Amino acid sequence: MPLLLLQLRGLLSRKPFLNPCFLYSLGSAFSFSYIPDSTESHYDPLLKSADGLASLRQIHSPLVVSGFVSQSIHLGAQLIAGYAKYGEPTSARSVFDHLIGCGNETSSFLWNTMIRAYANAAGCSYEALELYSLMRRAQVSPNNYTFPFVFRVCASSEAGSLILLGRVVHGEAVRAGFDSDLHVEAALVHMYAKWGEFGDARKVFDEMPVKGLVCWTAMITAYEQAEKPEEALSLMVEMQREEGLVPDSVTVISVASAVGQLAVRKLAGSVHAYAIRNIFLQQIGVANSILGMYTRCGDAQKARLVFEKMVERNVISWNSMLSGYTQNGQASEALILFDEMNDSNVEANAVTALIMVAACAYLGSLRLGRKFHNFVIDRNFTIDKNLHNALMDMYAKCGDLKTACEMFNSINPSMRDASSWNVLISGYGMHGHGRETLNMFSRMQAEGVDPNHITFTSVLSACSHAGLVNEGRQCFDEMQKLSVAPEAKHYACVVDMLGRAGKLQEAFDLIKQMPFPPNDAVWGALLLACKIHGNKELARIAADKLFELQPGHTGYYVLMSNIYAASERWGEVGNLRQYMKDKGMKKPAAFSVIEFGEEIHGFHTADREHPYWEEVYREVEILAVKLKMAGHVPDLSCTLHDMEEEDKELALNLHSEKLAVAFGIMRTESGMTIYLTKNLRVCNDCHSALKLLSHIFDREIVVRDGNRFHHFQGGVCSCNDYW
């Protein structure tokens, strides 16, 4: 027994934390010489502890030199698996070929190992399948180990549809008598389900006399992946009725995902409880999926609770939480959390950047958006198509259409797909540039890019903002010609467009003709139009539907009560307000954000928390006087009705956008453009006040409200009072 190996083994047994590979390389470095031992057991621990390609190669070479690799298929198999693990399938194959050439060609075990190596390595599906057919040609019988590998390759999506081949191999498995093996069957279920062949998957599944947990989970996951969450969950219930079958952590992950798709909070709670009871939540994967389930159920608070309790967090945990906040309208929470992430031991990646860029787009903060753009550049993240589009979208949504266009132009024309066009098309639309939108829309088609459902939503909404009714109608017809099926959101845009233009009856007729039940967006558009044009009869119809569809949505109640107020139906107004009070509904708080230089300031309605609120209130008074002198008549209908006239005027002056603009006028140099973002739509009074202010102070004021952009300049607004 060579001395070095003795030492190695001794060290290994006593100090398992010392990596024998390290010692081994030490040995080669100091040119210790030894005669290779002829038992496998000396190499076995070395191979087992190899922790990288380099150490694997170091062990491999003496094995070759000694000719030992030819003698042991066991060690050879370890080398094959090792090389495959470190992304070297070619090296794995040469070991395999060598062993086969040394008289091991009939060993199923070796063939299996090599097929598995290919199946595990990325992009080697073809090689795996080729090897399987070579195996058969060499008259080596595939066994219960072979088939699962092959089916897994057939299930992988990288190599086109391999389902046909999978069926053939399925037949071979049946003929070889391995079709009732638990592992083979699970792999079959998985393969068929991956390709959407639920009939075949179910057939294999249903015909299994004994189904293990793995098979059930495979089937449940299949439904979940095919976005059939109800089927997934009912299958899980069915499974639990079987003796001794209990969901494990893998099952829980799939079930959590299915519940997330359904977005049912109650179910989310029970999955969470189950995971806690079984101590699955300590596993990062389970915790991440529970977290994601909550954010998809719209419960960012619960998600945060899970996040806080996690023993370990990876970049997916952070990104899920960040995106959860953004998706649930709490983008500012995402910004705060991002700072915490920077202080943590987890590095942000390009996906993090994308989420943060989307958060800035949501907030409408150009300054922060630029900050994240620089972040992307500083970190050298690759800007793929998605990130590029997200950045463009952010610039468009933050009012910087120029940069958005530059980014669009920087894309190689042949690389522009529907989503690149969509960003600009919706960008123009939000700014009320109807003609430019239509222009881009035809350019897109001229360049051979097919518009999709998002394109049409953007174009229709642009037509609505710009009052281009005929063009909008045409576009709606066109989409059906191009066989893009109109969805509720498209109808909502058209109803909005017709309604704003005063064609209420046409809008209502369109709703009645819809091939599926109208949703809240459609009725909401009609209700808004009714408010603009003072039609309380149609409004009542729309409102009744809305109260039924979205009983908790405060905005519709407010809108309806405003409509009643406008026609002085105070009794009805009182009823609605009482109802809202009883149900504990509150009007969503208006909020405006203004940005200049390095500063960002937010104001609520009648804000007294802002550090300079007293100065701002004084400035607002001054502005009110100037406005009156310029002929502004306060539109008292924009306030609650049960106030004294004087209080109404005061209340109007304290609208969040007026506070923000007053602050902007106070704090920025004359002539500087004022940028602000508001979460709700601008009211009539603020709209006309802002127009006048832009004239009085000769300043451009850019406002992004809950619906679109308004550019106030020289006393007029880019929306032509049409919003």
Add this chain to the structure above:
DNA sequence: CTAGGGTTAG
């Protein structure tokens, strides 16, 4: 001595 089910960020 090899094996079956894995979501979650975009």
